Amino acid sequence: GEDVEQSLFLSVREGDSSVINCTYTDSSSTYLYWYKQEPGAGLQLLTYIFSNMDMKQDQRLTVLLNKKDKHLSLRIADTQTGDSAIYFCAESMASGGSYIPTFGRGTSLIVHP
Amino acid sequence: GAVVSQHPSRVICKSGTSVKIECRSLDFQATTMFWYRQFPKQSLMLMATSNEGSKATYEQGVEKDKFLINHASLTLSTLTVTSAHPEDSSFYICSASMRADQPQHFGDGTRLSIL
Numbered sequence: 001g002e003d004v005e006q007s008l009f010l011s012v013r014e015g016d017s018s019v020i021n022c023t024y025t026d027s028s029s030t031y032l033y034w035y036k037q038e039p040g041a042g043l044q045l046l047t048y049i050f051s052n053m054d055m056k057q058d059q060r061l062t063v064l065l066n067k068k069d070k071h072l073s074l075r076i077a078d079t080q081t082g083d084s085a086i087y088f089c090a091e092s093m094a095s096g097g098s099y100i101p102t103f104g105r106g107t108s109l110i111v112h113p
Numbered sequence: 114g115a116v117v118s119q120h121p122s123r124v125i126c127k128s129g130t131s132v133k134i135e136c137r138s139l140d141f142q143a144t145t146m147f148w149y150r151q152f153p154k155q156s157l158m159l160m161a162t163s164n165e166g167s168k169a170t171y172e173q174g175v176e177k178d179k180f181l182i183n184h185a186s187l188t189l190s191t192l193t194v195t196s197a198h199p200e201d202s203s204f205y206i207c208s209a210s211m212r213a214d215q216p217q218h219f220g221d222g223t224r225l226s227i228l
Contacts, residue, residue: 033216042119042206042219043157088156098145098213103156 004104011110018076022089029091037086084111119220133193134223136207142187143209151204163190197227
């Protein structure tokens with residue numbers, strides 16, 4: 001299987017909370033990231049969490065990490081139509097001094113009125 | 114902070130043309146930059162790691178003579194797709210980080226279309 005897995009689609013109603021889930025296989029992962037990609041654009045770093053953290057909150061975004069289950073989630077509160085995008089989960093660990101992320105295939109979030 | 118600029122954003126050219134894509138870190142120095150390729154509805158595939166002042170490190174299966182990478186300064190890396198063919202059409206994205214243990218910041222990507 002793939003190193004980082006996430007569901008391909010999520011549809012929510014505007015104003016509701018969105019929860020995007022991700023699982024990874026490498027227990028040595030040091031950093032875990034969430035990136036957002038809008039159509040035709042590059043990736044925007046939303047947030048990241050160090051592997052010794054359980055939770056990180058930044059405004060409408062909450063990241064939860066269950067290291068035992070190798071499960072990462074991103075919760076977007078009060079989801080807006082502008083949140084519609086592809087969200088990539090990624091993990092990295094030190095390799096030759098660099099932390100090169102391994103990405104999932106992305107979850108396409110669709111927010112409808 | 115941590116802005117990465119990538120140019121051009123879109124290129125359409127004939128088969129056999131060589132195309133150069135630039136990646137600049139605007140407000141920080143990056144000893145290492147990364148080049149990715151993204152196919153439609155797919156994840157990012159790392160092509161190579163670009164190191165300032167030295168040769169790039171290519172991932173398995175990526176032709177180094179096809180995809181020339183130059184990292185001439187701490188703020189600029191270029192990817193040249195030589196003698197491009199339709200199968201090279203793709204979305205190419207670069208990234209850079211301030212330090213090896215810091216997250217990567219991405220450019221806006223270049224949509225390359227070879228006719």
